Amino acid sequence: MVSAEPSPVVRASALHKSFRRDAETVHALRGVDVEVTPGEILGISGASGSGKSTLLAVLCGWETPEAGDLMHVGGAAIDLPWSELALVPQTLGLLEDLTIKENVLLPARLIKRTEEYTERGAELMTRLGIDHLAQRFPDQVSLGERQRTSIARALLLRPRLLLVDEPTAHQDHGWAEVVLASFRGYADDGGACIMVSHHRHALDHADRLLAMTDGVLGVPA
Numbered sequence: 001m002v003s004a005e006p007s008p009v010v011r012a013s014a015l016h017k018s019f020r021r022d023a024e025t026v027h028a029l030r031g032v033d034v035e036v037t038p039g040e041i042l043g044i045s046g047a048s049g050s051g052k053s054t055l056l057a058v059l060c061g062w063e064t065p066e067a068g069d070l071m072h073v074g075g076a077a078i079d080l081p082w083s084e085l086a087l088v089p090q091t092l093g094l095l096e097d098l099t100i101k102e103n104v105l106l107p108a109r110l111i112k113r114t115e116e117y118t119e120r121g122a123e124l125m126t127r128l129g130i131d132h133l134a135q136r137f138p139d140q141v142s143l144g145e146r147q148r149t150s151i152a153r154a155l156l157l158r159p160r161l162l163l164v165d166e167p168t169a170h171q172d173h174g175w176a177e178v179v180l181a182s183f184r185g186y187a188d189d190g191g192a193c194i195m196v197s198h199h200r201h202a203l204d205h206a207d208r209l210l211a212m213t214d215g216v217l218g219v220p221a
């Protein structure tokens with residue numbers, strides 16, 4: 001019997017995205033092809049300004065490409081419900097008026113299933129070492145703790161697709177290991193992760209590596 005390859009959670013081809021600043025046009029993505037399958041961590045490296053964050057923004061639907069095809073699970077463009085897609089942006093995106101615990105549980109609150117996810121939220125907070133900060137506000141914790149809050153929030157609903165931008169940038173070695181192990185656990189449970197990073201150590205935890213160079217994604221040199 002031939003075993004079927006798992007279908008990609010997202011598949012993008014020939015993506016183009018540019019930004020206009022007055023007379024200047026920046027071509028951030030120039031014909032990018034990418035896909036990631038369940039159980040896989042895809043690592044993307046690349047110099048600052050090469051287009052990595054733009055790619056994540058296009059894949060999650062924040063930015064619209066000028067050209068190219070983008071398909072999520074189900075076959076149509078951007079048809080993955082937002083609750084099945086999570087992003088940990090470089091800016092972390094915490095809501096300053098919510099406590100750390102409320103930030104972690106926010107995705108469950110938005111789908112009106114807070115009670116169901118409260119225990120998982122507590123487990124994630126313990127695993128990521130932010131449980132003792134539950135009642136603090138984001139401006140009362142460290143940057144590394146803020147980043148782990150954003151990661152716990154992203155993992156809460158067990159999304160099908162997890163996009164993480166420099167997820168170990170604010171972590172010491174020990175917490176970086178915990179963060180990377182949490183992505184591996186997520187992938188082992190069938191999730192698909194795209195991890196953008198400058199850190200060799202983080203990229204060593206990926207199953208497959210690609211490199212972004214001036215808006216073009218390819219095999220690392």
Ligand SMILES: Nc1ncnc2c1ncn2[C@@H]1O[C@H](COP(=O)(O)OP(=O)(O)OP(=O)(O)O)[C@@H](O)[C@H]1O
Binds near residue numbers: 053
């Ligand atoms: N909203 C925007 N308006 C104008 N230019 C933008 C915008 N967003 C990104 N750019 C430009 O697009 C290019 C790619 O930016 P992007 O943030 O994707 O790079 P990156 O590889 O993620 O960089 P870094 O590693 O520093 O985060 C850069 O030249 C950047 O200045």
